[in-house]
Amino acid sequence: MRDVGMKIYIETYGCQMNEYDSRLIASILASDGHGMTRDLGAADVVIVNTCTVRERAEIRVLGRLTHLRGLMRKDAVLGIAGCVAQRMGDRLLRKIPGLSFVVGTEQYWKLPDMIESARIGRAVVAVGTGSGESYDRRPAPDEASLCEFVSVMRGCNNYCSYCIVPYVRGRERSRATSGIVDEVTQLVALGAREVTLIGQNVNSFRDEGRGFAGLLSAVAKVEGLQRIRFATSHPKDLSDELIEVIGSVAKVCEHVHLPVQSGSTEVLAAMNRSYTREQYVALAGRIREGIPGVALTTDIIVGFPGETDEQFRETVSLMNEIRFDSAFMFHYSVREGTRAAEFGDDVPKEVKIARLETIIDLQKRVTSEVNAALIGSNAEVLVEGPSHRNEDLLFGRSRTGKAVVFPGDAGLTGRVVNVEIRSTSAWTLHGGNPLLS
Ligand code: SF4
Numbered sequence: 001m002r003d004v005g006m007k008i009y010i011e012t013y014g015c016q017m018n019e020y021d022s023r024l025i026a027s028i029l030a031s032d033g034h035g036m037t038r039d040l041g042a043a044d045v046v047i048v049n050t051c052t053v054r055e056r057a058e059i060r061v062l063g064r065l066t067h068l069r070g071l072m073r074k075d076a077v078l079g080i081a082g083c084v085a086q087r088m089g090d091r092l093l094r095k096i097p098g099l100s101f102v103v104g105t106e107q108y109w110k111l112p113d114m115i116e117s118a119r120i121g122r123a124v125v126a127v128g129t130g131s132g133e134s135y136d137r138r139p140a141p142d143e144a145s146l147c148e149f150v151s152v153m154r155g156c157n158n159y160c161s162y163c164i165v166p167y168v169r170g171r172e173r174s175r176a177t178s179g180i181v182d183e184v185t186q187l188v189a190l191g192a193r194e195v196t197l198i199g200q201n202v203n204s205f206r207d208e209g210r211g212f213a214g215l216l217s218a219v220a221k222v223e224g225l226q227r228i229r230f231a232t233s234h235p236k237d238l239s240d241e242l243i244e245v246i247g248s249v250a251k252v253c254e255h256v257h258l259p260v261q262s263g264s265t266e267v268l269a270a271m272n273r274s275y276t277r278e279q280y281v282a283l284a285g286r287i288r289e290g291i292p293g294v295a296l297t298t299d300i301i302v303g304f305p306g307e308t309d310e311q312f313r314e315t316v317s318l319m320n321e322i323r324f325d326s327a328f329m330f331h332y333s334v335r336e337g338t339r340a341a342e343f344g345d346d347v348p349k350e351v352k353i354a355r356l357e358t359i360i361d362l363q364k365r366v367t368s369e370v371n372a373a374l375i376g377s378n379a380e381v382l383v384e385g386p387s388h389r390n391e392d393l394l395f396g397r398s399r400t401g402k403a404v405v406f407p408g409d410a411g412l413t414g415r416v417v418n419v420e421i422r423s424t425s426a427w428t429l430h431g432g433n434p435l436l437s
Helices: 017-032 053-070 083-088 091-095 108-119 165-169 179-190 211-219 240-248 265-270 279-290 307-321 339-343 351-372
Strands: 009-012 045-052 077-082 099-105 124-126 149-153 194-198 227-231 255-257 295-302 326-331 380-384 393-397 402-409 416-424 426-430
Touching: 009 017, 017 045, 017 077, 017 108, 017 194, 045 053, 045 083, 053 077, 053 083, 077 083, 077 108, 083 091, 083 099, 083 165, 083 265, 099 108, 149 179, 149 380, 165 295, 165 351, 179 194, 179 211, 194 211, 194 326, 211 227, 211 240, 265 279, 265 307, 279 295, 279 307, 279 402, 295 307, 307 351, 326 351, 351 416, 380 402, 402 416
Parallel strands: 009 045, 045 077, 077 099, 099 124, 149 194, 194 227, 255 295, 295 326, 402 426
Antiparallel strands: 380 393, 380 416, 393 402, 416 426
16 A cells, blocks of 8 residues: 655755756655655655765765764655766665665656655665656646746756766756746746746757747746746857847846856866857857846856966956856866866865955956946846845845845735845845835
8 A cells, every 4th residue: 555645855955956856856746645844853754855066065965864864753764866866876875874765867756656665665776867857747836936947958968077967967858848838837827926947058958949049938928927037058059049039028037147167268178168268258248239238147167177377367357358247156176977087186276266266356346346337227126025134125136136135015025126226235236115117
């Protein structure tokens, strides 16, 4: 007799796709008669959805699993999902005492059966890839927050030499446009007003001849939806058609996250990024020309194997030339299983850290200057609710993705308002009283 009505506790680590997958896992198990709990002590099943993008992230989450085993009820089962599960597979059963199941990124439909086996003491592992699974027809969501993620494609064919993602997320496959539009429609009916379309490389979205630009236009037709964002783009295939759609379709927000990684063409080649510094600069110019007021943000890695002082200075000069609105910045760390792991890690740790500090200081100065230039202008903000830092203020994001706080009544939550920017800091815009738009 199948166990139903179990309490499931899910803990999520890593990227937006993992956030989305945890909701997918919850809806698959809910459609099998189980419910979610945020109380670890009450849980019958504990699932940790994991990230392997950096070694430190993996070590931390493995430690957390061992710790959780000690906190859970003795009769509850513990399972691991996500990219660490995908990368390490059955090795984890030996590594984590009391672990009952290991489920990879393409096997979430199997979870109800896997939990059933685990409950009767049979440990299970399902980490097959190549199934082309895109979870196109996931169970309908039963609740939604104001801002939701919606996966449009999975996997990546780019094989950047430092990146583990293609090995744990598989080759690119896109969902059907109809499945995506249905999901967005369901989320809007449940109260969502903004969706972020996500994928390891959304520009590679393909569905019966329709590309990502066409998908944006299709999603924009959903009644009641107010805003569309997307992440992440790869510079090699961000098309002029996409720039045109972002610049002309009102619901699509003017923010493009475009990881550059390095300002040196030699280092970009070693990273297998498929574009040169000059091509990236030209693309950034076309984006700014085609989308007035667009925010351009990026990712940067310093200390890649072989990176010379001169090549590092090229990254600094590119940051001064492009003046990004903001950036996620990292120093290189070896990822076992990637091609770059064979290059040797020859940039000393102290040099990596010094280079990282240099670009963080630079970006903080540039972001402050870019934000300060907005003082006196109006920002259109989707009110997300009271500010976490100051309950007397409201919080929301501008169309360009910037955090805005301003005075106002919490009853404005979910509304789009216009706010005059009065002052700014590196990370936040401070506004006056809102004007309803
Ligand atoms: S584009 Fe490169 S960095 Fe991004 S997920 Fe694919 S392989 Fe990784």
